[in-house]
Amino acid sequence: MSIEKDLFKLKPIAYTTMADQVETHLREYIIKRSIKPGDPIPKETEIAQALGVSRNVVREALSRLRMLGMIESRKKRGMILTQPDVMKGLELIIHPTILDENVRKELFELRLVLEVGLGDLLFRRKSEEHLKKLDAIVEREQKATTQIERIRCEIDFHSTLYDMAGNETLKRFQDILMPVFEYVVEYESKLDHTSVGSVTHADLVKILYGNNSEAYPNAMRKHLMPHLEHL
Amino acid sequence: MSIEKDLFKLKPIAYTTMADQVETHLREYIIKRSIKPGDPIPKETEIAQALGVSRNVVREALSRLRMLGMIESRKKRGMILTQPDVMKGLELIIHPTILDENVRKELFELRLVLEVGLGDLLFRRKSEEHLKKLDAIVEREQKATTQIERIRCEIDFHSTLYDMAGNETLKRFQDILMPVFEYVVEYESKLDHTSVGSVTHADLVKILYGNNSEAYPNAMRKHLMPHLEHL
DNA sequence: TAGCTGATTATGTAATACTTAATGACGGCT
DNA sequence: AGCCGTCATTAAGTATTACATAATCAGCTA
Numbered sequence: 001m002s003i004e005k006d007l008f009k010l011k012p013i014a015y016t017t018m019a020d021q022v023e024t025h026l027r028e029y030i031i032k033r034s035i036k037p038g039d040p041i042p043k044e045t046e047i048a049q050a051l052g053v054s055r056n057v058v059r060e061a062l063s064r065l066r067m068l069g070m071i072e073s074r075k076k077r078g079m080i081l082t083q084p085d086v087m088k089g090l091e092l093i094i095h096p097t098i099l100d101e102n103v104r105k106e107l108f109e110l111r112l113v114l115e116v117g118l119g120d121l122l123f124r125r126k127s128e129e130h131l132k133k134l135d136a137i138v139e140r141e142q143k144a145t146t147q148i149e150r151i152r153c154e155i156d157f158h159s160t161l162y163d164m165a166g167n168e169t170l171k172r173f174q175d176i177l178m179p180v181f182e183y184v185v186e187y188e189s190k191l192d193h194t195s196v197g198s199v200t201h202a203d204l205v206k207i208l209y210g211n212n213s214e215a216y217p218n219a220m221r222k223h224l225m226p227h228l229e230h231l
Numbered sequence: 232m233s234i235e236k237d238l239f240k241l242k243p244i245a246y247t248t249m250a251d252q253v254e255t256h257l258r259e260y261i262i263k264r265s266i267k268p269g270d271p272i273p274k275e276t277e278i279a280q281a282l283g284v285s286r287n288v289v290r291e292a293l294s295r296l297r298m299l300g301m302i303e304s305r306k307k308r309g310m311i312l313t314q315p316d317v318m319k320g321l322e323l324i325i326h327p328t329i330l331d332e333n334v335r336k337e338l339f340e341l342r343l344v345l346e347v348g349l350g351d352l353l354f355r356r357k358s359e360e361h362l363k364k365l366d367a368i369v370e371r372e373q374k375a376t377t378q379i380e381r382i383r384c385e386i387d388f389h390s391t392l393y394d395m396a397g398n399e400t401l402k403r404f405q406d407i408l409m410p411v412f413e414y415v416v417e418y419e420s421k422l423d424h425t426s427v428g429s430v431t432h433a434d435l436v437k438i439l440y441g442n443n444s445e446a447y448p449n450a451m452r453k454h455l456m457p458h459l460e461h462l
Numbered sequence: 463t464a465g466c467t468g469a470t471t472a473t474g475t476a477a478t479a480c481t482t483a484a485t486g487a488c489g490g491c492t
Numbered sequence: 493a494g495c496c497g498t499c500a501t502t503a504a505g506t507a508t509t510a511c512a513t514a515a516t517c518a519g520c521t522a
Contacts, residue, residue, distance in 0.1 A: 017474065019294055031328055043503060054476045056287065059505085063250055063291040064298045068324055075504045076484040086334055089320020093299055097262055103317055106400035109352060113401070116448065117348025121340060124462050169337035170344070217347065217448030231355050248505065274472060285507045290474090306473045307515040 018053050019060035025051060026061055030070075030081060037083040041071065044079075067092070087172040094176055096183040107180050109231065112224055114174070115158065118165055119216035125166035126208060133160055134205045141201060155182075157201050199223040249284050250291035256282060257292055261301075261312060268314040272302065275310075298323070318403040325407055327414040338411050340462065343455055345405070346389065349396055350447035356397035357439060364391055365436045372432060386413075388432050430454040 026047075035041065044062065048055040062079070065071045069088045073079040096104065137160065141153035155178075162174045199222040207215050221228065257278075266272065275293065279286040293310070296302045300319045304310035327335065368391065372384035386409075393405045430453040438446050452459065 019474090023298070027326075031326060034328060037331075045503080056477085057475065060291055060294040064295050067254070067295045067298075068320070070324070070329075073504065074484070075482065076502050078503065083331055084324050084329070086321070086324055086330065086338070089299070089322075089324045090317070091320075093301070093315050093317055093320045095258075095262060097265060098301075098312075098315070099317065100268075100314055103400060106398050107317070109398050110401055110404070113348035113352065113396075114344055115348065116351070117344035117346065119347070119448075120452065120459050120462065121344065165344075167337050167340050169334060170341055173341070214449050214452075217350075217452070218445050221351065221445075221448070228351050231351065250505090276472080287508085288506065304473065305515070306513065307471055309472060 018057040019064075022047070022051060022053060022058055022061035023064055026065065035081050037081050040078050040080050042078075085172070086169060087176060090173070091176045094180060096180050099180065104180055104183060107177055108227070111174075111177060111181055112227055114170070115161065115224065116217050116220045118161060119213055119220070121165040121167060121170075122161065122208060122216070123211075123213040126164055130160065130164040131205065131209060134201075134208070138202050138205055153201075198225065249288040250295075253278070253282060253284060253289055253292035254295055257296065266312050268312050271309050271311050273309075316403070317400060318407055321404070322407050325411060327411050330411065335411055335414060338408055339458070342405075342408060342412055343458055345401070346392065346455065347448050347451045349392060350444055350451070352396040352398060352401075353392065353439060353447070354442075354444040357395055361391065361395040362436065362440060365432075365439070369433050369436055384432075428454040428456040 026041075029035075030041070042050070044055050044058050047062075048058045051058070062071065062073070066073065069082060069084040071079050072082045094107075099107075134157065137153055137157050141150060141157070144150045144153060159174070159178075162171045165171070199219050201223075204216075204219060204223060207219050257272075260266075261272070273281070275286050275289050279289045282289070293302065293304070297304065300313060300315040302310050303313045325338075330338075365388065368384055368388045372381060372388070375381045375384060390405070390409075393402045396402070430450050432454075435447075435450060435454060438450050
Protein backbone atom coordinates (compact mmCIF):
# COMPACT_ATOMS: atom_id res chain seq x y z
CA MET A 1 0.00 0.00 0.00
CA SER A 2 2.67 2.47 0.99
CA ILE A 3 4.58 1.37 -2.07
CA GLU A 4 1.71 2.40 -4.26
CA LYS A 5 1.59 5.81 -2.65
CA ASP A 6 5.28 6.19 -3.25
CA LEU A 7 4.79 5.31 -6.85
CA PHE A 8 2.20 8.01 -7.20
CA LYS A 9 4.61 10.50 -5.76
CA LEU A 10 6.83 9.89 -8.74
CA LYS A 11 4.15 11.80 -10.57
CA PRO A 12 2.66 10.96 -13.94
CA ILE A 13 6.02 11.40 -15.64
CA ALA A 14 6.35 14.95 -16.84
CA TYR A 15 5.31 14.37 -20.40
CA THR A 16 6.05 17.44 -22.40
CA THR A 17 4.60 18.04 -25.81
CA MET A 18 6.26 19.93 -28.61
CA ALA A 19 3.99 22.86 -27.88
CA ASP A 20 5.21 22.94 -24.28
CA GLN A 21 8.80 23.01 -25.40
CA VAL A 22 8.21 25.69 -27.98
CA GLU A 23 6.44 27.75 -25.34
CA THR A 24 9.36 27.65 -22.93
CA HIS A 25 11.69 28.25 -25.81
CA LEU A 26 9.83 31.42 -26.68
CA ARG A 27 9.82 32.58 -23.08
CA GLU A 28 13.55 32.14 -22.87
CA TYR A 29 13.97 33.84 -26.19
CA ILE A 30 12.05 36.86 -24.97
CA ILE A 31 13.90 37.07 -21.68
CA LYS A 32 17.39 36.43 -22.97
CA ARG A 33 17.09 38.93 -25.77
CA SER A 34 15.40 41.28 -23.31
CA ILE A 35 12.75 42.09 -25.85
CA LYS A 36 10.56 44.96 -24.78
CA PRO A 37 6.86 45.64 -25.28
CA GLY A 38 6.29 46.86 -28.80
CA ASP A 39 9.21 44.94 -30.23
CA PRO A 40 8.41 42.43 -32.94
CA ILE A 41 9.03 38.72 -32.60
CA PRO A 42 9.77 36.32 -35.45
CA LYS A 43 7.07 35.09 -37.81
CA GLU A 44 5.31 31.83 -37.17
CA THR A 45 6.94 30.18 -40.13
CA GLU A 46 10.38 31.37 -39.10
CA ILE A 47 9.95 29.99 -35.60
CA ALA A 48 8.64 26.72 -36.96
CA GLN A 49 11.57 26.35 -39.27
CA ALA A 50 14.13 27.44 -36.70
CA LEU A 51 12.88 24.93 -34.15
CA GLY A 52 12.18 22.21 -36.67
CA VAL A 53 8.53 21.77 -35.80
CA SER A 54 5.30 22.26 -37.66
CA ARG A 55 3.71 25.65 -37.78
CA ASN A 56 0.79 24.05 -36.06
CA VAL A 57 2.75 23.43 -32.88
CA VAL A 58 4.18 26.92 -32.92
CA ARG A 59 0.70 28.33 -33.15
CA GLU A 60 -0.38 26.42 -30.07
CA ALA A 61 2.47 27.92 -28.08
CA LEU A 62 1.81 31.40 -29.42
CA SER A 63 -1.86 31.01 -28.71
CA ARG A 64 -1.04 30.48 -25.06
CA LEU A 65 1.13 33.54 -24.79
CA ARG A 66 -1.51 35.53 -26.59
CA MET A 67 -4.12 34.45 -24.07
CA LEU A 68 -1.95 35.75 -21.25
CA GLY A 69 -1.61 39.04 -23.04
CA MET A 70 2.10 38.62 -23.54
CA ILE A 71 1.93 39.02 -27.30
CA GLU A 72 -0.41 40.52 -29.85
CA SER A 73 -0.65 39.65 -33.47
CA ARG A 74 -1.95 41.44 -36.49
CA LYS A 75 -2.14 40.03 -39.92
CA LYS A 76 0.82 40.97 -42.01
CA ARG A 77 2.46 43.09 -39.29
CA GLY A 78 3.51 39.93 -37.55
CA MET A 79 3.53 39.72 -33.82
CA ILE A 80 4.75 42.07 -31.12
CA LEU A 81 5.44 41.70 -27.46
CA THR A 82 2.98 43.47 -25.21
CA GLN A 83 3.03 44.48 -21.57
CA PRO A 84 0.99 41.73 -19.95
CA ASP A 85 -1.55 42.42 -17.26
CA VAL A 86 0.00 40.64 -14.28
CA MET A 87 -3.35 39.60 -12.94
CA LYS A 88 -4.65 38.27 -16.24
CA GLY A 89 -3.53 34.76 -15.41
CA LEU A 90 -5.38 34.80 -12.13
CA GLU A 91 -8.50 36.05 -13.80
CA LEU A 92 -8.45 33.19 -16.26
CA ILE A 93 -8.40 30.54 -13.59
CA ILE A 94 -10.43 31.92 -10.76
CA HIS A 95 -14.02 30.98 -10.99
CA PRO A 96 -15.72 30.24 -7.70
CA THR A 97 -17.40 27.06 -8.82
CA ILE A 98 -14.35 25.32 -10.16
CA LEU A 99 -12.22 26.13 -7.14
CA ASP A 100 -12.27 23.62 -4.38
CA GLU A 101 -13.58 24.49 -0.97
CA ASN A 102 -10.19 24.75 0.66
CA VAL A 103 -8.73 27.11 -1.93
CA ARG A 104 -11.76 29.37 -1.64
CA LYS A 105 -11.21 29.46 2.09
CA GLU A 106 -7.55 30.32 1.61
CA LEU A 107 -8.36 33.11 -0.80
CA PHE A 108 -10.79 34.53 1.68
CA GLU A 109 -8.09 34.48 4.34
CA LEU A 110 -5.94 36.34 1.87
CA ARG A 111 -8.56 39.02 1.70
CA LEU A 112 -8.60 39.43 5.45
CA VAL A 113 -4.84 39.73 5.49
CA LEU A 114 -4.91 42.35 2.77
CA GLU A 115 -7.51 44.55 4.38
CA VAL A 116 -5.77 44.58 7.73
CA GLY A 117 -2.48 45.45 6.09
CA LEU A 118 -3.93 48.10 3.83
CA GLY A 119 -3.53 50.92 6.32
CA ASP A 120 -0.31 52.49 5.21
CA LEU A 121 -1.37 52.76 1.60
CA LEU A 122 -4.66 54.29 2.68
CA PHE A 123 -3.15 56.92 4.89
CA ARG A 124 -0.62 57.87 2.27
CA ARG A 125 -3.06 58.12 -0.59
CA LYS A 126 -6.40 59.09 0.91
CA SER A 127 -8.19 62.06 -0.56
CA GLU A 128 -11.17 64.17 0.36
CA GLU A 129 -13.06 62.60 -2.51
CA HIS A 130 -12.55 59.07 -1.28
CA LEU A 131 -13.40 59.93 2.29
CA LYS A 132 -16.60 61.64 1.19
CA LYS A 133 -17.49 58.60 -0.84
CA LEU A 134 -17.03 56.42 2.22
CA ASP A 135 -19.23 58.80 4.19
CA ALA A 136 -21.93 58.47 1.58
CA ILE A 137 -21.77 54.70 1.67
CA VAL A 138 -22.01 54.62 5.45
CA GLU A 139 -25.02 56.89 5.31
CA ARG A 140 -26.64 54.72 2.65
CA GLU A 141 -25.97 51.70 4.79
CA GLN A 142 -27.61 53.20 7.86
CA LYS A 143 -30.71 54.03 5.89
CA ALA A 144 -30.85 50.65 4.25
CA THR A 145 -33.85 48.54 4.98
CA THR A 146 -33.20 45.34 3.09
CA GLN A 147 -30.45 42.81 3.58
CA ILE A 148 -29.53 43.04 -0.09
CA GLU A 149 -29.00 46.77 0.17
CA ARG A 150 -26.78 46.30 3.21
CA ILE A 151 -24.67 43.72 1.43
CA ARG A 152 -24.29 46.05 -1.51
CA CYS A 153 -23.03 48.75 0.83
CA GLU A 154 -20.65 46.31 2.45
CA ILE A 155 -19.16 45.51 -0.94
CA ASP A 156 -19.02 49.15 -1.99
CA PHE A 157 -17.31 50.12 1.21
CA HIS A 158 -14.51 47.64 0.97
CA SER A 159 -14.10 48.18 -2.76
CA THR A 160 -13.70 51.87 -2.14
CA LEU A 161 -10.95 51.12 0.33
CA TYR A 162 -9.04 49.32 -2.40
CA ASP A 163 -9.60 52.29 -4.69
CA MET A 164 -8.21 54.55 -2.02
CA ALA A 165 -5.09 52.46 -1.71
CA GLY A 166 -4.05 53.75 -5.12
CA ASN A 167 -2.53 50.51 -6.26
CA GLU A 168 -3.92 49.32 -9.57
CA THR A 169 -2.52 45.82 -9.24
CA LEU A 170 -4.00 45.40 -5.82
CA LYS A 171 -7.32 46.77 -6.98
CA ARG A 172 -7.39 44.36 -9.85
CA PHE A 173 -6.50 41.53 -7.51
CA GLN A 174 -9.45 42.42 -5.36
CA ASP A 175 -11.82 42.69 -8.31
CA ILE A 176 -10.88 39.23 -9.46
CA LEU A 177 -11.21 37.70 -6.03
CA MET A 178 -14.51 39.42 -5.27
CA PRO A 179 -16.75 36.71 -6.71
CA VAL A 180 -14.98 34.18 -4.52
CA PHE A 181 -15.47 36.34 -1.47
CA GLU A 182 -19.16 36.66 -2.09
CA TYR A 183 -19.29 32.92 -2.40
CA VAL A 184 -17.59 32.43 0.94
CA VAL A 185 -19.58 35.10 2.72
CA GLU A 186 -22.78 33.54 1.52
CA TYR A 187 -21.62 30.29 3.00
CA GLU A 188 -20.57 31.89 6.24
CA SER A 189 -23.80 33.76 6.62
CA LYS A 190 -25.59 30.49 6.94
CA LEU A 191 -23.63 29.79 10.08
CA ASP A 192 -23.86 32.97 12.08
CA HIS A 193 -26.42 35.52 11.17
CA THR A 194 -24.28 38.31 9.72
CA SER A 195 -22.80 39.08 13.09
CA VAL A 196 -21.03 42.40 12.99
CA GLY A 197 -17.68 43.21 14.48
CA SER A 198 -17.42 45.69 17.30
CA VAL A 199 -15.92 48.25 14.93
CA THR A 200 -18.32 49.56 12.33
CA HIS A 201 -17.75 51.09 8.94
CA ALA A 202 -18.44 54.47 10.49
CA ASP A 203 -15.69 53.88 13.05
CA LEU A 204 -13.25 53.01 10.32
CA VAL A 205 -14.05 56.14 8.38
CA LYS A 206 -13.49 58.21 11.48
CA ILE A 207 -10.03 56.72 11.85
CA LEU A 208 -9.26 57.34 8.20
CA TYR A 209 -10.18 61.01 8.60
CA GLY A 210 -7.60 61.28 11.36
CA ASN A 211 -3.84 61.04 11.30
CA ASN A 212 -3.28 58.09 13.58
CA SER A 213 -2.29 55.36 11.18
CA GLU A 214 -1.41 53.11 14.11
CA ALA A 215 -5.06 52.79 14.98
CA TYR A 216 -6.05 51.33 11.65
CA PRO A 217 -4.80 47.73 11.68
CA ASN A 218 -6.38 46.67 14.92
CA ALA A 219 -9.56 48.57 14.14
CA MET A 220 -9.89 46.67 10.90
CA ARG A 221 -9.11 43.45 12.72
CA LYS A 222 -11.96 44.09 15.10
CA HIS A 223 -14.20 44.96 12.20
CA LEU A 224 -13.41 41.68 10.52
CA MET A 225 -13.48 39.68 13.72
CA PRO A 226 -16.57 37.64 12.83
CA HIS A 227 -14.70 36.32 9.81
CA LEU A 228 -11.40 35.92 11.60
CA GLU A 229 -13.04 33.73 14.16
CA HIS A 230 -13.85 31.24 11.46
CA LEU A 231 -10.20 30.59 10.74
CA MET B 232 -6.01 66.46 -30.93
CA SER B 233 -8.71 65.52 -28.45
CA ILE B 234 -10.50 63.83 -31.29
CA GLU B 235 -7.54 61.59 -31.89
CA LYS B 236 -7.41 60.65 -28.25
CA ASP B 237 -11.08 59.82 -28.38
CA LEU B 238 -10.47 57.60 -31.32
CA PHE B 239 -7.83 55.70 -29.45
CA LYS B 240 -10.25 55.18 -26.63
CA LEU B 241 -12.39 53.19 -29.01
CA LYS B 242 -9.70 50.55 -28.57
CA PRO B 243 -8.26 48.31 -31.27
CA ILE B 244 -11.63 46.70 -31.90
CA ALA B 245 -11.91 43.50 -29.94
CA TYR B 246 -10.95 41.09 -32.66
CA THR B 247 -11.72 37.61 -31.51
CA THR B 248 -10.40 34.56 -33.26
CA MET B 249 -12.15 31.24 -33.49
CA ALA B 250 -9.77 29.89 -30.85
CA ASP B 251 -10.86 32.65 -28.48
CA GLN B 252 -14.47 31.81 -29.00
CA VAL B 253 -13.94 28.11 -28.58
CA GLU B 254 -12.04 28.80 -25.39
CA THR B 255 -14.84 30.78 -23.82
CA HIS B 256 -17.28 28.21 -25.11
CA LEU B 257 -15.38 25.49 -23.29
CA ARG B 258 -15.22 27.54 -20.11
CA GLU B 259 -18.95 28.04 -20.17
CA TYR B 260 -19.47 24.40 -20.93
CA ILE B 261 -17.44 23.39 -17.92
CA ILE B 262 -19.16 25.83 -15.60
CA LYS B 263 -22.72 25.31 -16.77
CA ARG B 264 -22.48 21.55 -16.62
CA SER B 265 -20.65 21.93 -13.31
CA ILE B 266 -18.06 19.42 -14.40
CA LYS B 267 -15.78 18.39 -11.57
CA PRO B 268 -12.09 17.53 -11.53
CA GLY B 269 -11.66 14.01 -12.83
CA ASP B 270 -14.65 14.18 -15.10
CA PRO B 271 -14.02 13.65 -18.80
CA ILE B 272 -14.70 16.28 -21.42
CA PRO B 273 -15.62 15.62 -25.05
CA LYS B 274 -13.07 14.52 -27.61
CA GLU B 275 -11.35 17.06 -29.79
CA THR B 276 -13.14 15.88 -32.89
CA GLU B 277 -16.51 15.99 -31.16
CA ILE B 278 -15.94 19.54 -30.03
CA ALA B 279 -14.75 20.56 -33.47
CA GLN B 280 -17.78 19.07 -35.13
CA ALA B 281 -20.21 20.42 -32.55
CA LEU B 282 -18.88 23.96 -32.91
CA GLY B 283 -18.33 23.74 -36.64
CA VAL B 284 -14.66 24.59 -36.56
CA SER B 285 -11.51 22.77 -37.48
CA ARG B 286 -9.86 20.48 -35.01
CA ASN B 287 -6.89 22.76 -35.23
CA VAL B 288 -8.73 25.65 -33.65
CA VAL B 289 -10.09 23.44 -30.92
CA ARG B 290 -6.61 22.27 -30.11
CA GLU B 291 -5.43 25.85 -29.68
CA ALA B 292 -8.16 26.50 -27.16
CA LEU B 293 -7.50 23.24 -25.34
CA SER B 294 -3.81 23.97 -25.32
CA ARG B 295 -4.49 27.15 -23.41
CA LEU B 296 -6.58 25.45 -20.77
CA ARG B 297 -3.97 22.74 -20.49
CA MET B 298 -1.29 25.33 -19.84
CA LEU B 299 -3.29 26.71 -16.95
CA GLY B 300 -3.66 23.24 -15.52
CA MET B 301 -7.41 23.20 -16.03
CA ILE B 302 -7.37 20.04 -18.11
CA GLU B 303 -5.11 17.07 -18.67
CA SER B 304 -5.06 14.81 -21.64
CA ARG B 305 -3.83 11.31 -22.23
CA LYS B 306 -3.84 9.58 -25.52
CA LYS B 307 -6.87 7.45 -25.96
CA ARG B 308 -8.37 8.19 -22.53
CA GLY B 309 -9.36 11.56 -23.82
CA MET B 310 -9.23 14.61 -21.63
CA ILE B 311 -10.28 15.22 -18.06
CA LEU B 312 -10.84 18.29 -16.00
CA THR B 313 -8.26 18.87 -13.30
CA GLN B 314 -8.14 21.04 -10.22
CA PRO B 315 -6.09 24.01 -11.40
CA ASP B 316 -3.48 25.62 -9.25
CA VAL B 317 -4.95 29.08 -8.70
CA MET B 318 -1.57 30.72 -8.78
CA LYS B 319 -0.40 28.98 -11.93
CA GLY B 320 -1.54 31.85 -14.09
CA LEU B 321 0.42 34.35 -12.05
CA GLU B 322 3.50 32.20 -12.23
CA LEU B 323 3.32 32.09 -15.99
CA ILE B 324 3.32 35.85 -16.36
CA ILE B 325 5.46 37.13 -13.57
CA HIS B 326 9.03 37.51 -14.56
CA PRO B 327 10.83 40.51 -13.12
CA THR B 328 12.42 41.61 -16.34
CA ILE B 329 9.29 41.71 -18.44
CA LEU B 330 7.26 43.59 -15.85
CA ASP B 331 7.36 47.32 -16.05
CA GLU B 332 8.80 49.41 -13.29
CA ASN B 333 5.46 50.56 -11.96
CA VAL B 334 3.97 47.09 -11.71
CA ARG B 335 7.01 45.85 -9.86
CA LYS B 336 6.58 48.70 -7.42
CA GLU B 337 2.92 47.85 -6.95
CA LEU B 338 3.69 44.21 -6.32
CA PHE B 339 6.20 45.22 -3.71
CA GLU B 340 3.58 47.34 -2.02
CA LEU B 341 1.38 44.30 -2.06
CA ARG B 342 4.04 42.44 -0.16
CA LEU B 343 4.19 45.10 2.52
CA VAL B 344 0.42 44.99 2.86
CA LEU B 345 0.46 41.22 3.21
CA GLU B 346 3.13 41.07 5.87
CA VAL B 347 1.48 43.67 8.04
CA GLY B 348 -1.84 41.91 7.76
CA LEU B 349 -0.41 38.46 8.39
CA GLY B 350 -0.71 38.63 12.15
CA ASP B 351 -3.95 36.83 12.77
CA LEU B 352 -2.97 33.84 10.67
CA LEU B 353 0.36 33.68 12.44
CA PHE B 354 -1.07 33.75 15.94
CA ARG B 355 -3.65 31.17 15.12
CA ARG B 356 -1.28 28.74 13.44
CA LYS B 357 2.09 29.27 15.03
CA SER B 358 3.88 26.23 16.38
CA GLU B 359 6.93 25.58 18.52
CA GLU B 360 8.71 24.33 15.44
CA HIS B 361 8.18 27.51 13.48
CA LEU B 362 9.14 29.73 16.35
CA LYS B 363 12.33 27.76 16.93
CA LYS B 364 13.13 28.09 13.26
CA LEU B 365 12.73 31.84 13.49
CA ASP B 366 15.01 31.85 16.52
CA ALA B 367 17.63 30.00 14.56
CA ILE B 368 17.43 32.43 11.68
CA VAL B 369 17.76 35.42 13.98
CA GLU B 370 20.81 33.84 15.57
CA ARG B 371 22.32 33.12 12.19
CA GLU B 372 21.67 36.69 11.19
CA GLN B 373 23.40 38.11 14.24
CA LYS B 374 26.47 36.01 13.56
CA ALA B 375 26.49 36.86 9.89
CA THR B 376 29.51 38.70 8.63
CA THR B 377 28.76 39.25 4.95
CA GLN B 378 25.99 41.27 3.38
CA ILE B 379 24.97 38.29 1.29
CA GLU B 380 24.50 36.15 4.35
CA ARG B 381 22.36 38.82 5.98
CA ILE B 382 20.17 39.09 2.91
CA ARG B 383 19.75 35.35 2.88
CA CYS B 384 18.60 35.50 6.49
CA GLU B 385 16.22 38.31 5.65
CA ILE B 386 14.62 36.19 2.95
CA ASP B 387 14.50 33.09 5.14
CA PHE B 388 12.90 34.99 7.97
CA HIS B 389 10.06 36.39 5.94
CA SER B 390 9.56 33.16 4.02
CA THR B 391 9.23 31.33 7.30
CA LEU B 392 6.54 33.76 8.35
CA TYR B 393 4.53 32.79 5.29
CA ASP B 394 5.07 29.13 6.14
CA MET B 395 3.77 29.81 9.62
CA ALA B 396 0.64 31.41 8.26
CA GLY B 397 -0.46 27.95 7.17
CA ASN B 398 -2.06 29.12 3.97
CA GLU B 399 -0.78 27.26 0.92
CA THR B 400 -2.22 29.72 -1.56
CA LEU B 401 -0.65 32.65 0.22
CA LYS B 402 2.66 30.83 0.47
CA ARG B 403 2.61 30.11 -3.23
CA PHE B 404 1.76 33.72 -3.95
CA GLN B 405 4.79 34.80 -1.97
CA ASP B 406 7.05 32.28 -3.68
CA ILE B 407 6.05 33.56 -7.08
CA LEU B 408 6.45 37.19 -6.14
CA MET B 409 9.79 36.67 -4.40
CA PRO B 410 11.97 37.23 -7.47
CA VAL B 411 10.22 40.53 -8.03
CA PHE B 412 10.79 41.55 -4.44
CA GLU B 413 14.47 40.83 -4.67
CA TYR B 414 14.57 42.93 -7.78
CA VAL B 415 12.96 45.87 -6.02
CA VAL B 416 15.01 45.55 -2.87
CA GLU B 417 18.17 45.58 -4.92
CA TYR B 418 16.98 48.79 -6.49
CA GLU B 419 16.04 50.30 -3.17
CA SER B 420 19.32 49.38 -1.56
CA LYS B 421 21.08 51.69 -3.94
CA LEU B 422 19.20 54.58 -2.44
CA ASP B 423 19.53 54.15 1.27
CA HIS B 424 22.08 51.79 2.62
CA THR B 425 19.91 48.96 3.94
CA SER B 426 18.56 51.11 6.69
CA VAL B 427 16.83 48.98 9.27
CA GLY B 428 13.52 49.64 10.89
CA SER B 429 13.37 50.30 14.61
CA VAL B 430 11.84 46.86 15.16
CA THR B 431 14.20 43.99 14.47
CA HIS B 432 13.54 40.40 13.56
CA ALA B 433 14.32 39.48 17.15
CA ASP B 434 11.64 41.87 18.36
CA LEU B 435 9.13 40.32 16.02
CA VAL B 436 9.91 36.83 17.24
CA LYS B 437 9.45 37.95 20.81
CA ILE B 438 5.99 39.21 19.95
CA LEU B 439 5.14 36.00 18.19
CA TYR B 440 6.10 34.00 21.25
CA GLY B 441 3.60 35.99 23.27
CA ASN B 442 -0.16 36.16 23.15
CA ASN B 443 -0.69 39.79 22.28
CA SER B 444 -1.78 39.65 18.67
CA GLU B 445 -2.61 43.36 18.79
CA ALA B 446 1.06 44.19 18.99
CA TYR B 447 1.94 42.50 15.74
CA PRO B 448 0.64 44.79 12.98
CA ASN B 449 2.32 47.96 14.17
CA ALA B 450 5.48 46.11 15.07
CA MET B 451 5.71 44.77 11.55
CA ARG B 452 4.94 48.22 10.20
CA LYS B 453 7.86 49.64 12.12
CA HIS B 454 10.04 46.82 10.92
CA LEU B 455 9.15 47.57 7.31
CA MET B 456 9.28 51.32 7.78
CA PRO B 457 12.32 51.87 5.54
CA HIS B 458 10.34 50.36 2.67
CA LEU B 459 7.10 52.04 3.57
CA GLU B 460 8.78 55.39 3.41
CA HIS B 461 9.48 54.85 -0.23
CA LEU B 462 5.79 54.74 -1.09
C1' DT C 463 -5.49 -18.28 -15.87
C1' DA C 464 -1.91 -15.83 -17.77
C1' DG C 465 -0.03 -13.56 -21.37
C1' DC C 466 0.55 -12.32 -26.10
C1' DT C 467 -1.40 -10.10 -30.21
C1' DG C 468 -3.66 -7.08 -32.88
C1' DA C 469 -7.54 -3.87 -33.54
C1' DT C 470 -9.27 0.40 -31.91
C1' DT C 471 -9.33 4.97 -30.32
C1' DA C 472 -7.99 9.71 -29.24
C1' DT C 473 -4.28 12.78 -28.81
C1' DG C 474 0.14 14.62 -30.93
C1' DT C 475 2.49 16.16 -35.05
C1' DA C 476 3.16 17.38 -39.92
C1' DA C 477 2.10 19.20 -44.33
C1' DT C 478 -0.64 21.68 -47.52
C1' DA C 479 -3.82 24.83 -49.20
C1' DC C 480 -6.77 28.52 -48.87
C1' DT C 481 -8.81 32.95 -46.65
C1' DT C 482 -8.34 37.40 -44.84
C1' DA C 483 -6.53 41.72 -43.45
C1' DA C 484 -2.95 44.95 -43.55
C1' DT C 485 0.77 47.08 -45.97
C1' DG C 486 3.23 49.09 -49.58
C1' DA C 487 4.37 50.05 -54.21
C1' DC C 488 3.12 51.07 -58.68
C1' DG C 489 0.94 53.73 -61.97
C1' DG C 490 -2.62 56.78 -63.64
C1' DC C 491 -5.32 60.89 -62.93
C1' DT C 492 -6.31 65.78 -62.00
C1' DA D 493 3.56 67.46 -57.92
C1' DG D 494 0.43 65.34 -55.17
C1' DC D 495 -3.57 62.47 -54.56
C1' DC D 496 -5.97 58.19 -55.17
C1' DG D 497 -7.18 53.69 -56.54
C1' DT D 498 -5.48 49.17 -57.81
C1' DC D 499 -2.97 45.22 -57.17
C1' DA D 500 0.65 42.36 -55.41
C1' DT D 501 2.59 40.81 -51.19
C1' DT D 502 2.95 39.26 -46.69
C1' DA D 503 1.82 36.92 -42.43
C1' DA D 504 -1.76 35.39 -39.51
C1' DG D 505 -6.20 32.63 -39.28
C1' DT D 506 -8.66 28.53 -40.70
C1' DA D 507 -9.54 24.01 -42.83
C1' DT D 508 -8.32 19.47 -44.36
C1' DT D 509 -5.79 15.38 -44.63
C1' DA D 510 -2.61 12.10 -43.18
C1' DC D 511 0.18 9.76 -40.17
C1' DA D 512 2.56 8.72 -35.49
C1' DT D 513 2.02 7.31 -30.92
C1' DA D 514 0.27 5.56 -26.85
C1' DA D 515 -3.27 3.49 -24.20
C1' DT D 516 -6.94 0.28 -23.91
C1' DC D 517 -9.61 -3.74 -24.81
C1' DA D 518 -11.00 -7.89 -26.80
C1' DG D 519 -9.91 -12.17 -28.40
C1' DC D 520 -6.88 -15.75 -29.10
C1' DT D 521 -3.41 -19.14 -27.71
C1' DA D 522 -0.53 -21.91 -24.69
